[in-house]
Amino acid sequence: MCRKIFIAATGQHCGKTTISLCLMHLARKKYARVGFLKPIGPKLSVIDGVTVDKDAALIAEIYGLKQDLRHMSPVVLNRTYTRDFLDGKIGQAMPFESIKAACAELEKKNDFLVIEGSGHGGVGSVIGMNNAQIARALDAPVILVTNGGIGCVVDAVQLNAALFAQEGADVKLVLVNKLLPEKRESALGYLQKAFHGKPHQIAGALAYSSILANPTLLDLANLLGRPLHGDQGGRSRIVHNIQLGAASSQRVIDTLRDSTVLISTSSRDELIVTTSALYNIPAYRRKLIGLVIPGYTNISTISQKILDDSNIPYIRVEMTSAEVFSALSEHVSKLTADDQEKINLIQSTAEQSIDFEVIDAMTRP
Template sequence: MESFFIAATGQNIGKTTTCLGLVSGLKQRVKTVGFMKPVGQEHVETETGEHVDKDVVLFKHYFKLKFPYEAMSPVLFPKGFTRDFLDKRVDHEDMVQKIHKGFAVIQATSQVTVIEGTGHTGVGSIVNLNNAQVAKLLGLPMILIASGGLGSSIDQLSLNFANCEKYQVRVAGVILNRVLEEKRDMILNYVSLALKRWNIPLLGAIPYSEFLNMPSMRDFESLFQTELLCGNEFALRHFEHMRIAASSVEVYRTTLAPHQLIITPAGREDIILATLTRFWDLKISHPEEDLHTGLILTGKMPPKDSLVQQMKTAKIPVIYVPLSSFAVMKMINNYSLKIRNEDLEKIHEAVKIVENHIDFETLEKALRKSNP
């Protein structure tokens, strides 16, 4: 099977999630699968002090890949990189050589390599290293990930097809992500028809997953740049529902249910105590069960130490954010959720969903056609 380049039609389409399932599925079909992200933007510092794209760290750890970081993540675009490039403080040829070298290292011991791009095909154009250009550089076909709608996805695909054509990069196939179940048959039918005009196959349609879109308390730590006050044991807890508790405590008691994230002012001691009471009532009556709740406490004043201690005893994950409850909810609604390296439950779910909805036989045929 030939190696291939993955790009998306826009930001936050689910490219990394899709790559997780692709790599997992390919590992069941061939002995060695490589992974690389030639150009990265969001990076982390490893235990050895290397600056590496965060998705590369995720793939290396989860799939236990042996490739060196410098090969898997050869080029980074840190803050201020565009200015440095335009001021001629960055050598374009040096970046090209790093990408070539990294790909050669991984390809040398891999039967197939999945190369993840950054955003849509045009990202990186300012430094002459957009996704289409990098795919051309490496001589690879492109697979595009699009949102699971109809009209908007076709419009975005058309723009990205044009950019690939400009750089003479063949699009080997399309994968739709976050397809609503009730629209699945209709979407598959019409998107397949639309793609026929370009002679491009639909390789899969990944369903929308509520769970994959549930943030954890660790995500909220990242979003609000704070740390848990307590409940670190459940930092990766996910919630089915989020609610602002601003009503009377009587109303709150009647609507409090398991798997809820509660957003309430830190001064609402009645709400906090009602949550603790429900927690212990459940524990006493059903010791094996858990309320599976979490709290984001808001407002100008932090919670009292005595309340924090009670929540610590109950091991309820809690963070404090010095904003209004409505400002907090707005930030959550605008938050672009990313899969975290340590969130194994979510990674397993992503792999399972994607792997089960990709047609790997059609993928292999499409890649053979791209690389005669």
């Protein structure tokens, strides 16, 4: 009989997919056959001609599950799905039937099944199947993932747990993610007090990590929708700082911090030339990951040649510097299959931070 666990969250960006990746890794150490299901997929990706949710595609690529993709992402919310459902073009029972059928197929093939929800508990209500309803329909115990803190955790859990209770879904564990290492024990201690007498357990997940939180250079290229030129070996380097090259070239270089992407407008020939030259000096290679070059004017011919000859990674985009800085600063990094450094860190940290035996015991009939 296949064991199942439903990964829910109190909101976006809590780390559901990261926790799902952790549990896939840990479950595979104990069970021969481990599967993944994303019942409702709001973020589309096309893999081998199959339209699936991006999280399902990610897990399939990392763990070699592409043969199960059609079952892993049974309901994909394209841009017309919600309207078609409300207009009656999609039957009222179709989302439920698709999810149940996909889960049944995956249960036949696996010993352990990780089911990842979407957003907070109520996501999916517009098509009659929110996370709480899905967890109940699939008879899967629930882990509720939340960001770190104390008061905000209690508030968010109370709000979401009420919906799961209303739908008859069983929240077994609140997993507090992204805790600051120095505050982990203290925060968990206060949360134990705050939730005393509640039916769910409290545990810590992964500590906050700038490596996991920050984007790679390739991630920024994808965000801007432009190709990454230059040294492709740097595409997976993690960007810890974004700096706007508005001061003099000397001042910009003097204030570079480690792992910086520098924004330099296309008309700043002296800054483009200087950074291109510095990229091949070891002391600056550590500081300078690459350039984002916004602007509507062409880079001068000689500067373009120096830029290309240096092999510094760069992204050229027709936007203003302010627009680029705003887009990069507000971006929330999401894991991709190319982020091998992050994936390795998640898997190794999971073995130290998450007690899979506790979670596995929750799935017993």
